[in-house]
Amino acid sequence: MFESDLKPVTLNQQALNDLAVGCAFLGSGGGGDPHYALLELSILIEKKGPDFHIDLIPASKLSDKDLVAPCGWLGAPTVSLEKLPSGTEALAGLEMLEEIMGREVNAVFPVEIGGSNGLAPLILAVKTGLPVVDCDGMGRAFPESQMVIFNVHGVSASPAVLTDAKGNSFVIGAVDNITEERVARAAAVSLGGICHLFEYVQSGKQVKDHAIHGTLSIAVEIGRSIREAKEKGADPFEALLDVMRSFPHYGAAGILFDGKIMDVKRETKQGFSVGHLLIEDFAGKNQMEIEFQNENLIARVGDKIYATVPDIISVMDRETAHTITTEQIKYGQRVKVVGVSAPSVLRTPEALEIMGPKAFGMSDRYRSIEALNGWKGSNDAQ
Amino acid sequence: MRLGIDVGGTNTDAVLLEGKTVLSWAKSPTTADVTDGIIEVIEAVLKNANVDRSALECVMIGTTHFTNALVERRGLLEVGIIRLGSPASEALPPMSGWPSDLRTHMGETVFLLPGGYEYDGSELTPFNEEKVRRAVKKIRDAGLRTAAVSCTFGLINPAMEAKTVAIFKEEAPDIAVTVSASFGRSGFLERENATIMNASLVDMAGHVITSFKRALDKLGIVAPFYISQNDGTLISASYAARYPVLTFGSGPTNSMRGGAFLTGLKDALVMDIGGTTTDIGALTHGFPRESSVAVDIGGVRTNFRMPDILAIGLGGGTRIHLEPDAYDKDSLAVDSFTVGPDSVGYRLNSDSYLFGGTVLTASDIAVAGGLASFGDASLLPKMNPVVVKGLLRQFQKMMEDGLDRMKTAQGKVPVILVGGGSVLVGENLMGASTVIRPEHASVANAVGAAIAQVGGEAESIVSYDTVPREEAMRSLQETAVKKVVHAGADPKTISIIDVDEVFLSYMPGNTAQLRVKAVGDLALGKNVGKNA
Numbered sequence: 002m003f004e005s006d007l008k009p010v011t012l013n014q015q016a017l018n019d020l021a022v023g024c025a026f027l028g029s030g031g032g033g034d035p036h037y038a039l040l041e042l043s044i045l046i047e048k049k050g051p052d053f054h055i056d057l058i059p060a061s062k063l064s065d066k067d068l069v070a071p072c073g074w075l076g077a078p079t080v081s082l083e084k085l086p087s088g089t090e091a092l093a094g095l096e097m098l099e100e101i102m103g104r105e106v107n108a109v110f111p112v113e114i115g116g117s118n119g120l121a122p123l124i125l126a127v128k129t130g131l132p133v134v135d136c137d138g139m140g141r142a143f144p145e146s147q148m149v150i151f152n153v154h155g156v157s158a159s160p161a162v163l164t165d166a167k168g169n170s171f172v173i174g175a176v177d178n179i180t181e182e183r184v185a186r187a188a189a190v191s192l193g194g195i196c197h198l199f200e201y202v203q204s205g206k207q208v209k210d211h212a213i214h215g216t217l218s219i220a221v222e223i224g225r226s227i228r229e230a231k232e233k234g235a236d237p238f239e240a241l242l243d244v245m246r247s248f249p250h251y252g253a254a255g256i257l258f259d260g261k262i263m264d265v266k267r268e269t270k271q272g273f274s275v276g277h278l279l280i281e282d283f284a285g286k287n288q289m290e291i292e293f294q295n296e297n298l299i300a301r302v303g304d305k306i307y308a309t310v311p312d313i314i315s316v317m318d319r320e321t322a323h324t325i326t327t328e329q330i331k332y333g334q335r336v337k338v339v340g341v342s343a344p345s346v347l348r349t350p351e352a353l354e355i356m357g358p359k360a361f362g363m364s365d366r367y368r369s370i371e372a373l374n375g376w377k378g379s380n381d382a383q
Numbered sequence: 384m385r386l387g388i389d390v391g392g393t394n395t396d397a398v399l400l401e402g403k404t405v406l407s408w409a410k411s412p413t414t415a416d417v418t419d420g421i422i423e424v425i426e427a428v429l430k431n432a433n434v435d436r437s438a439l440e441c442v443m444i445g446t447t448h449f450t451n452a453l454v455e456r457r458g459l460l461e462v463g464i465i466r467l468g469s470p471a472s473e474a475l476p477p478m479s480g481w482p483s484d485l486r487t488h489m490g491e492t493v494f495l496l497p498g499g500y501e502y503d504g505s506e507l508t509p510f511n512e513e514k515v516r517r518a519v520k521k522i523r524d525a526g527l528r529t530a531a532v533s534c535t536f537g538l539i540n541p542a543m544e545a546k547t548v549a550i551f552k553e554e555a556p557d558i559a560v561t562v563s564a565s566f567g568r569s570g571f572l573e574r575e576n577a578t579i580m581n582a583s584l585v586d587m588a589g590h591v592i593t594s595f596k597r598a599l600d601k602l603g604i605v606a607p608f609y610i611s612q613n614d615g616t617l618i619s620a621s622y623a624a625r626y627p628v629l630t631f632g633s634g635p636t637n638s639m640r641g642g643a644f645l646t647g648l649k650d651a652l653v654m655d656i657g658g659t660t661t662d663i664g665a666l667t668h669g670f671p672r673e674s675s676v677a678v679d680i681g682g683v684r685t686n687f688r689m690p691d692i693l694a695i696g697l698g699g700g701t702r703i704h705l706e707p708d709a710y711d712k713d714s715l716a717v718d719s720f721t722v723g724p725d726s727v728g729y730r731l732n733s734d735s736y737l738f739g740g741t742v743l744t745a746s747d748i749a750v751a752g753g754l755a756s757f758g759d760a761s762l763l764p765k766m767n768p769v770v771v772k773g774l775l776r777q778f779q780k781m782m783e784d785g786l787d788r789m790k791t792a793q794g795k796v797p798v799i800l801v802g803g804g805s806v807l808v809g810e811n812l813m814g815a816s817t818v819i820r821p822e823h824a825s826v827a828n829a830v831g832a833a834i835a836q837v838g839g840e841a842e843s844i845v846s847y848d849t850v851p852r853e854e855a856m857r858s859l860q861e862t863a864v865k866k867v868v869h870a871g872a873d874p875k876t877i878s879i880i881d882v883d884e885v886f887l888s889y890m891p892g893n894t895a896q897l898r899v900k901a902v903g904d905l906a907l908g909k910n911v912g913k914n915a
Contacts, residue, residue, distance in 0.1 A: 043480070083570070085572070166471035265882075
């Protein structure tokens with residue numbers, strides 16, 4: 002799965018179903034449940050006939066001067082469960098972006114692979130015929146838009162274009178990327194808590210230099226491994242852990258906890274879904290507490306920390322290995338908590354400033370999930 | 384003394400229960416008008432136990448009638464569908480993701496209208512009375528008798544749905560309207576799905592519940608009667624008539640709880656083998672394990688609290704696709720046959736070889752292999768024992784794969800077999816520590832109905848600025864428990880099964896709507912009080 006062996010990938014309906022499963026897992030609880038996005042995509046594809054498929058192109062196929070637009074939805078997943086898209090948001094945003102840039106956009110890709118955002122550019126691609134690049138900017142999902150590798154590497158988020166279901170739009174030209182997030186968030190809150198966003202518009206060269214490559218096809222493989230394990234009657238968790246350990250970006254993976262959801266506190270605040278959940282093991286002895294801001298940020302049992310951002314913490318149904326996103330967690334669900342090491346580009350000191358525990362106001366110093374749990378190291382550790 | 388009745392697609396079963404003892408049981412074919420079948424089984428159980436009807440304290444009825452109607456696309460009414468929330472949500476119109484034949488049944492009278500709320504309670508777009516009135520008139524003029532109204536964020540403010548109902552009352556008072564606020568869980572599409580399905584079934588539900596009541600009236604039974612719902616608790620008959628979708632999961636729930644009751648096991652897998660499918664569910668601590676993901680009913684995604692069930696396409700009526708010239712060969716090639724997934728269903732008693740038909744079914748093979756004896760074995764085609772053994776092995780393998788998929792851990796678990804088709808399973812199931820066919824296994828569903836639990840819900844809007852969250856939770860849980868006790872539950876058996884919290888961002892301060900549901904077993908020998 003290295004850059005050199007990336008080939009175009011063709012996605013049929015089965016692969017899209019697998020992709021949705023993989024995106025949900027990589028979302029670390031956030032990015033929204035991909036179900037509605039998958040449904041929207043399936044409806045569009047059905048109209049195109051049985052032979053229709055979507056092609057992913059590797060970043061290496063981009064020309065240096067191409068104009069490439071990362072996109073996705075910004076807001077609170079709790080809102081996206083209830084306020085569904087009109088279907089006009091991304092198209093309207095694309096038109097505005099092309100007008101501002103004075104040229105056509107050549108390709109799109111998900112600003113974050115995690116959750117339903119991993120599917121967002123595919124919906125746009127089916128409607129417009131634009132190619133989708135097999136990469137993203139996070140290798141997971143993060144709640145804030147400056148928590149992206151492009152920001153760590155100094156790419157500008159502006160001009161950003163934000164659109165909502167009713168036809169409202171904002172063009173944001175911010176002097177720095179934190180300001181862009183603040184303005185976009187405030188706009189999203191005032192427009193009802195969920196908006197479509199184009200940001201970090203960049204050249205083909207920048208995509209090659211900075212993006213996290215191959216994450217869309219990785220997500221497809223994650224989904225496929227879980228599905229095939231279930232078809233064979235094998236343990237889907239074993240299959241998931243095996244496949245996560247095999248990817249160059251990831252590597253360390255394991256089960257952090259197993260138990261029943263005892264409490265969920267979740268509210269929609271300042272455009273995020275924030276809260277915590279408590280999971281009690283079946284012996285009734287220990288409780289794991291997970292705090293979330295759209296994404297699961299930190300997992301603790303008592304004082305002992307098991308994982309923190311940017312490492313991935315996903316809560317899954319303990320029987321089916323279905324990822325339960327934070328807005329779908331309910332009292333009484335029986336779950337396993339799965340942890341995976343984040344891509345190493347998110348673990349550099351510069352990246353941790355932007356997306357580590359400190360960025361979320363936590364006093365805990367970042368320690369890697371493999372160090373906290375005594376696992377074998379990640380594959381691309383530097 | 385309690386009477387549990389299960390009105391299934393094929394049979395109507397009844398059991399008479401005193402404390403923990405099954406006094407008598409009976410089975411009779413489900414009749415087109417369910418009244419006759421119910422009267423027949425009730426008369427039989429009373430006669431078998433030599434008990435007078437006046438001794439009955441309450442009657443609980445579980446029915447798969449509405450689920451079957453949806454799955455088989457039978458007797459569904461066309462629905463006038465109104466969604467308030469445009470232009471948002473238009474990318475996913477009503478019935479998105481539904482099987483197309485079911486969409487056809489619901490018709491095409493769909494209106495996407497302005498309205499709905501934002502998460503903070505402000506209006507998404509203003510309610511347009513004129514447009515709603517026009518839609519209502521069109522629904523009326525199309526001759527529809529039922530309608531479904533759903534509104535974006537209708538859970539935090541039901542006003543627009545209520546306004547729409549008021550317009551129906553003015554323009555078309557005879558149309559039955561279901562509103563999405565009745566199905567209080569967020570997840571717009573799933574809530575709307577439930578609303579539409581409910582609207583489609585509500586007319587039938589009225590008739591069916593009336594038939595139940597008529598059967599009891601004809602027999603002079605005055606004991607209160609209840610219907611069991613998805614999560615194994617009881618609802619009043621009038622409530623079930625208004626909200627038939629709440630009974631969708633009651634079939635598997637009753638068979639699993641019945642299996643637990645008949646064996647005394649708290650942790651086991653239950654296999655309910657019927658005519659068309661085998662439903663496998665897991666009991667943990669005596670309760671059916673709940674599904675944590677949305678459940679598909681008849682191909683439609685819902686978000687009810689439902690047991691986690693794996694349905695595999697193997698039951699007594701399952702068709703065996705094998706060329707007749709291969710029946711008597713001395714080997715059975717792996718690729719020469721398939722088992723199901725189609726089934727002759729209730730036509731088993733006419734279409735299968737055992738009953739003079741010409742369709743090879745799983746039941747024919749079970750009898751040919753000596754696992755069961757019913758029908759007329761002399762009518763079976765000549766089959767080589769090797770072929771029969773091979774097919775039985777395949778049944779066994781399908782069951783074992785299903786068990787393995789539902790197991791929560793490595794190692795062996797006890798397996799409880801219930802339902803009429805349990806003869807399909809041999810003695811040894813791989814992965815099972817023991818295979819138990821309890822006495823009365825074939826009426827486990829009716830037993831489950833008879834021991835249905837009582838539930839109590841408590842709900843309140845709390846400002847956490849004045850009452851700490853933990854305290855609010857605790858006091859609400861106490862209220863719910865009190866309600867369950869009041870409804871006749873044994874205090875020792877009560878547990879909290881659901882806690883739901885919705886923050887009301889449009890209210891001042893830190894305000895949430897809290898809902899708690901507690902359930903408990905009916906105290907034995909006690910009458911049922913008011914069901915909360």
